[in-house]
Amino acid sequence: MRKSSRVLGGVLAVTLLTQLSACGTLFFPDRRGQIDGKVDPLVVGLDAVGILFYVIPGLIAFGIDFATGAIYLPNDNKYSVAPEKLQDAIGEDGKVDSAKLKAIILRETGKDLPLDDPRLIQHHGSVEQLATYGLILRA
Structure with missing residues (x-):
């Protein structure tokens, strides 16, 4: 019984760590600060997996990604001013x-x-x- 609770605790810890890191803010920090654009399906999928397994961390990941703008795809147009x-x-x-x-x-x-x-x-x-x-x- 003691060994199974350790395994279960380890699986739970690994799953929580992957869900906390499965948001666009951590994977794509260069996208932060965007206001709008097309939504990145990869980031939405990762956040949706968070909702599937754990509702609260998944909703938090969605909230953070929308608040920071990391959920939006980057613009292909690059502009610069001297x-x-x-x-x-x-x-x-x-x-x-x-x-x-x-x-x-x-x-x-x-x-x-x-x-x-x-x-x-x-x-x-x-x-x-x-x-x-x-x-x-x-x-």
Whole structure:
């Protein structure tokens, strides 16, 4: 009886660990921050397996993937803007003007980004990080 309870506990522990790691946020961290797009069937399948075996971890995995945007397939279109052109979006106080940034991105890539969307994840940097990209503050 003691050996069977150890085996059962081991199987339960391994199953829980696989379900906790079976979400798109852990498998595809580069997709975090997306707002919308086509849903990745692989991530949905992994999250559905979590619901099949354990309802609560599966629902949590779905919630995390939708909240972070990792459940969406990446866009095939890659756009970039030269750092020199982004210089105009930085104010004298070192803060980025969202309206100017949106206009520069629209002009350079043709994409109108929803920079005022409340679901947008914004990362705050420092003057040193701007300097690594060759951007300097205007005095």
